[in-house]
Amino acid sequence: MMLSENQSKELLCQYGVSIPEGRLAHTPDEAERLCKEIDARKYVVKAQITAGGRGLAGGIKFAATPSAVANEARALLNSTLVTDQTAASGEKVRSVYVEAAVDIANSYYIAISFDPGSGRPMLLASASGGVEFEQLARMDESTVKSHILDDTPEARDALTAFLKDVGIEGPEALDTIENARKAFCDNDLTLVEINPFVRTRDGKWMAVDAKLALDRNASFRRPEFDSMITDPGTxxxxxxxxxxxxxxxxxxxxxxxxxxxxxxxxxxxxxxxxxxxxxxxxxxxxxxxxxxxxxxxxxxxxxxxxxxxxxxxxxxxxxxxxxxxxxxxxxxxxxxxxxxxxxxxxxxxxxxxxxxxxxxxxxxxxxxxxxxxxxxxxxxxxxxxxxx
CATH class of the missing domain: 3.40.50.261 (Succinyl-CoA synthetase domains)
Incomplete structure (x- = not known):
């Protein structure tokens, strides 16, 4: 079961993955009020649906002021977004996530899933992140590179070399991916997708957007996720x-x-x-x-x-x-x-x-x-x- 962005980020944040400061809102007034709790010069208003492709469908808006945030939230809430990953009927927007806009220097794509051959966690990475990633990946499969993740001292050196080849360098980036791997393994996830995974102008690495998938067959081991089954995408x-x-x-x-x-x-x-x-x-x-x-x-x-x-x-x-x-x-x-x-x-x-x-x-x-x-x-x- 796919989690929405705010749920995914909340879980990753618990494992030390840096995310932009943000708040979940269900009304335009709430979105405007929550801006006061966010330290930002500019805001992003994001429709909370479980399907991907919302950026290309108009589900992500930028706003310079709290009042503009309210206007964007008003336009998104209760609307229906149709993307490449929804049914023809689309998915209704019941909440928006308001967060601080990030000054991005470089944008990448990373995901962790299972390697079907070995059954071990596999890292997928691309130097092309953001809303155009899926289109680029369809046109050129070489856009995405893969690497098997292991929890050994030797594996860190191999991971460092792999990421460098993609363009991702530095101990903070490496630690972030290790933390995402730990979240994947600890919580019986079938997917951790961070797109875009960005380096900011001041050199920080952050998950600007994230999507996690829970393995429902392991739900008996994870009763803490039961409340998430009311997710708006289901x-x-x-x-x-x-x-x-x-x-x-x-x-x-x-x-x-x-x-x-x-x-x-x-x-x-x-x-x-x-x-x-x-x-x-x-x-x-x-x-x-x-x-x-x-x-x-x-x-x-x-x-x-x-x-x-x-x-x-x-x-x-x-x-x-x-x-x-x-x-x-x-x-x-x-x-x-x-x-x-x-x-x-x-x-x-x-x-x-x-x-x-x-x-x-x-x-x-x-x-x-x-x-x-x-x-x-x-x-x-x-x-x-x-x-x-």
Whole structure:
């Protein structure tokens, strides 16, 4: 789960990463009043959304006076920003972050994620930071360089050499990146992104913008982050689904998708798109979900007015057997007012039992032995509106 800028900076600051002085505001008057607490000659007003690309979408404004800050906050609050990283509907701005403008000498990009090969933290860095970074990175992959981070004395020398090649030098910059690595490891993060990472005119290194991602699968170890699940970038249904051991992302199509597994969910959505359909969601039923949890996730799809048909693509295995998912679907349909047609492909542990549950309990289901068969049929129903 992505954290907003103010949340990300608050966590990084606790680990010694320098940030510009700033305050979070929810109204124009509050934004103007908080300027008095910030030691600055000029201010930046930033829309607080979780998606990236807000600068290019008009979500970052400069203001010379507290009254100008209020005007910019008034324009941003309750507006909707549409960026390359939001859905077509965009993301609503519910708060703004007011901070001291920084006199930037050099701007860089750094991020810490996991190296898929070694499973160790990996530093990504570029000499080109700021709002244009993503466009530059798309055009030229060599813009970004990578380096595996280790917590050893030898690793610091290697990191120093790597950063020098990017253009980042000095013990303060090195300490900042080490602190960001510690925050990444200590808090079960999947991403630390600082863009821009800047050197100011007076030689200080600061995180002018930052984005962190929490690993929701490690949430049982991090109860202190529970309150952050109300983050403005997460819809109410997505937030609710998290409580029931379901990872849900709402999309813009009309085919409701029920799958158990992130990889299976992504592959299913890709196949729907390739077949000419449009998924209404991504769903990953966690292995810890019970049948009543699954029922809650299915109910969310049944009450979504844009969803016209459900695709159930389940592979029973591990801790989630096919009949557990089928029972969840049955529970949802037994109390639903809106009973949409279901197309199902069920394989793996207890697959036959799961299929029988759906048929015996009178769920309006068509079953297929192959994924492609189920997907072609669900796309047909979504386009024509006709089920058997």
């Amino acid at each position: 819809s109410s249904d997505e937030t609710e689904a998290q409580k029931y051991n379901i990872n849900l992302v709402q999309l813009t199509g009309n085919i409701g998708v029920v799958t158990n597994g992130a990889g299976l969910g992504l592959a299913t959505n890709d196949m729907i798109t390739d077949a000419g359909g449009k998924p209404a969601n991504f769903m990953d039923i966690r292995t810890t979900a019970r049948s009543f949890d699954i029922a809650r996730g299915v109910e969310m799809l049944l009450t979504d007015a844009q969803v016209q048909v459900l695709l159930l693509n389940i592979h029973g295995g591990g801790m989630t057997a096919a009949d557990t998912v089928a029972e969840g679907v049955n529970f949802a349909y037994s109390r639903a007012k809106r009973k949409l047609p279901v197309v199902a492909h069920i394989a793996g542990h207890n697959a036959e039992w799961g299929t029988n549950i759906l048929r015996d309990r009178k769920v309006p289901v068509e079953t297929f032995d192959t994924m492609s068969g189920a997907i072609n049929r669900v796309v047909e129903i979504a386009k024509t509106g006709r089920a058997r």
